[in-house]
Amino acid sequence: MSHDDSYEDVVKTRREESFAAFESGGKGLLHKVHDLLHGNPALVPLIVLLVSIVVFGLLLGSRFFSPFALTLILQQVQIVGIVAAAQSLIILTAGIDLSVGAITVISSVVMGQFAFRYGIPPSISVICGLAFGTLCGALNGLLVSKMKLPPFIVTLGTWQIILASNYLYSRNETIRSQEIEASAPILQFMGTRFEIFGAVFTIGVVFMILLMLCLAWALKNTAWGRHVYAIGDDADAAALSGVNVHRTLMSVYMLGGLICGFAGWALIGRLGSVSPTSAYEANIESITAVVIGGISLFGGRGSILGALFGALIVGVFSLGLRLLGADAQWTYFFIGVLIIVAVAVDQWIRKVSA
Amino acid sequence: MTEPVLSAKNLTKRYGKVTALDHCDFELYPGEILAVIGDNGAGKSTLIKALSGAVTADEGEIYIEGRQVQFTSPNDGRVAGIETVYQTLAMSPALSITDNMFMGREIRKKGFMGKYLRQLDRAAMEDFARQKLSDLGLMTIQNISQPVETLSGGQRQGVAVARAAAFGSKVIILDEPTAALGVKESRRVLELIQDVKKRGIPIILISHNMPHVFELADRIHVHRLGRRLCVIDPKKYSMSDAVAFMTGAKEPDEPRAA
Numbered sequence: 001m002s003h004d005d006s007y008e009d010v011v012k013t014r015r016e017e018s019f020a021a022f023e024s025g026g027k028g029l030l031h032k033v034h035d036l037l038h039g040n041p042a043l044v045p046l047i048v049l050l051v052s053i054v055v056f057g058l059l060l061g062s063r064f065f066s067p068f069a070l071t072l073i074l075q076q077v078q079i080v081g082i083v084a085a086a087q088s089l090i091i092l093t094a095g096i097d098l099s100v101g102a103i104t105v106i107s108s109v110v111m112g113q114f115a116f117r118y119g120i121p122p123s124i125s126v127i128c129g130l131a132f133g134t135l136c137g138a139l140n141g142l143l144v145s146k147m148k149l150p151p152f153i154v155t156l157g158t159w160q161i162i163l164a165s166n167y168l169y170s171r172n173e174t175i176r177s178q179e180i181e182a183s184a185p186i187l188q189f190m191g192t193r194f195e196i197f198g199a200v201f202t203i204g205v206v207f208m209i210l211l212m213l214c215l216a217w218a219l220k221n222t223a224w225g226r227h228v229y230a231i232g233d234d235a236d237a238a239a240l241s242g243v244n245v246h247r248t249l250m251s252v253y254m255l256g257g258l259i260c261g262f263a264g265w266a267l268i269g270r271l272g273s274v275s276p277t278s279a280y281e282a283n284i285e286s287i288t289a290v291v292i293g294g295i296s297l298f299g300g301r302g303s304i305l306g307a308l309f310g311a312l313i314v315g316v317f318s319l320g321l322r323l324l325g326a327d328a329q330w331t332y333f334f335i336g337v338l339i340i341v342a343v344a345v346d347q348w349i350r351k352v353s354a
Numbered sequence: 355m356t357e358p359v360l361s362a363k364n365l366t367k368r369y370g371k372v373t374a375l376d377h378c379d380f381e382l383y384p385g386e387i388l389a390v391i392g393d394n395g396a397g398k399s400t401l402i403k404a405l406s407g408a409v410t411a412d413e414g415e416i417y418i419e420g421r422q423v424q425f426t427s428p429n430d431g432r433v434a435g436i437e438t439v440y441q442t443l444a445m446s447p448a449l450s451i452t453d454n455m456f457m458g459r460e461i462r463k464k465g466f467m468g469k470y471l472r473q474l475d476r477a478a479m480e481d482f483a484r485q486k487l488s489d490l491g492l493m494t495i496q497n498i499s500q501p502v503e504t505l506s507g508g509q510r511q512g513v514a515v516a517r518a519a520a521f522g523s524k525v526i527i528l529d530e531p532t533a534a535l536g537v538k539e540s541r542r543v544l545e546l547i548q549d550v551k552k553r554g555i556p557i558i559l560i561s562h563n564m565p566h567v568f569e570l571a572d573r574i575h576v577h578r579l580g581r582r583l584c585v586i587d588p589k590k591y592s593m594s595d596a597v598a599f600m601t602g603a604k605e606p607d608e609p610r611a612a
Binding site for chain 2: 038221222223224226227229230233234236237238239240241242243244300301
């Protein structure tokens with residue numbers, strides 16, 4: 001007697017009821033926009049970027065809409081842009097890194113001090129600085145992945161630790177531009193300028209763009225990239241379906257540290273000098289760029305190119321408003337508005353059915 | 355009797371003071387559906403996690419076709435041919451069906467792009483995923499690259515079962531496959547399970563739903579207080595007997611093993 005009650009018999013006959021058929025099309029315009037944005041999360045910041053360029057271009061004419069001014073924006077955002085690449089990777093894994101600015105500064109200080117205090121060949125000093133950035137990232141990674149501490153707390157701590165070490169180690173000394181130029185020009189390599197039809201580029205700007213493109217490609221087309229997204233989406237599910245969560249997180253934090261090391265190198269190029277008091281706000285600025293770029297702070301969603309667009313939006317607003325003669329506070333005002341709008345849009349996109 | 359595909363002896367797992375598995379034995383024979391039933395907290399989940407590699411038992415041995423194995427991660431179980439469909443499905447909602455099916459075992463392109471730049475062979479993976487889904491009659495999937503979160507509960511379960519069936523060469527473990535589904539969707543998943551069984555892969559089915567268990571299972575492993583109480587034949591016992599064994603209201607009259 002195996003069927004005491006066969007109450008399910010009515011549904012036992014197999015009826016072709018399109019159990020797993022996937023319908024598509026036949027929806028309203030809003031739905032189509034929603035689907036498009038769901039598939040291409042970097043589209044919103046790109047549109048915002050283009051619209052703001054057009055608006056400021058109309059308001060300011062050729063003062064703004066010139067190759068020189070537009071590439072000036074690129075130079076102004078290069079540090080934040082590079083750091084935002086590192087921040088994006090970490091936020092995609094549902095983490096956050098408050099120490100990116102501190103890692104950037106200390107890497108630049110290590111490059112400078114190694115070359116000038118210990119007389120290590122400048123090119124080796126640069127490698128040491130990059131390695132030191134990677135090491136800081138590895139420390140964050142270990143604390144997050146092995147000790148299972150929340151990334152916010154870990155990097156809140158390492159931010160203070162690294163920044164304090166930076167001041168203590170550098171004795172708050174700035175290495176002047178002339179000295180670097182005379183004896184260690186490779187430290188300023190990222191600041192090398194070249195001009196194409198009035199547009200001024202630096203190696204740092206080119207590096208930022210290439211870095212973003214490479215990371216975007218890797219996130220989309222390699223198993224590592226898919227794993228980064230899967231961990232951000234649901235780390236437990238990723239582990240159960242065979243992703244090595246520890247190794248992937250370590251790679252993300254270490255790569256983040258290395259990228260911050262490069263940002264430190266670019267920082268020397270941008271300033272000319274090595275200053276332990278610079279770029280300490282890069283953590284908040286990079287998070288701003290990432291959020292405006294449509295990457296979800298809850299992880300697993302968004303495109304890294306969005307972070308580049310986000311950084312550029314901030315750059316366009318600050319240059320545009322400055323050229324308009326507005327108070328600098330208006331820049332922060334509008335950035336604040338953009339952040340909230342970006343998160344609201346993110347919530348809307350997250351919803352599967354609009 | 356034939357050799358078990360998967361067996362375990364004396365499995366013990368403690369979480370602090372709680373003993374989740376207490377010298378538990380287990381056997382799964384070729385081609386069968388073995389249901390594992392037990393009250394909440396009886397240790398069913400720990401048992402299947404130990405068998406799939408998601409937890410490592412403190413004591414005891416696990417054998418696959420007579421060879422002893424040591425699992426320290428879910429990947430070890432997968433490499434040995436054991437695929438598990440977890441109750442939570444273990445899928446990344448924002449990623450596509452294909453990405454989810456190949457999570458952790460992606461196919462790389464051949465040649466330079468794959469070897470040095472590690473580019474994925476998306477076309478090959480999509481073809482494979484489409485093939486496997488249609489093998490199991492999961493219909494005409496128009497867009498294999500759509501995110502899993504756009505699927506209904508039954509569709510997700512279908513994809514998870516298809517993933518297990520596609521890669522599980524020895525054993526498939528299904529943890530509460532119908533718990534979150536409606537009546538019609540459950541029915542479809544049960545048919546899916548029978549389709550998988552017809553391909554000769556033995557299945558371990560964990561379920562609370564007695565009608566489903568009695569309909570599908572060839573043998574029923576009753577789990578109680580961290581160990582195997584008995585294994586019963588669903589044709590010889592009624593659902594109320596099974597529930598009575600599982601809750602301790604009735605003692606089995608025969609020794610362990612059916």
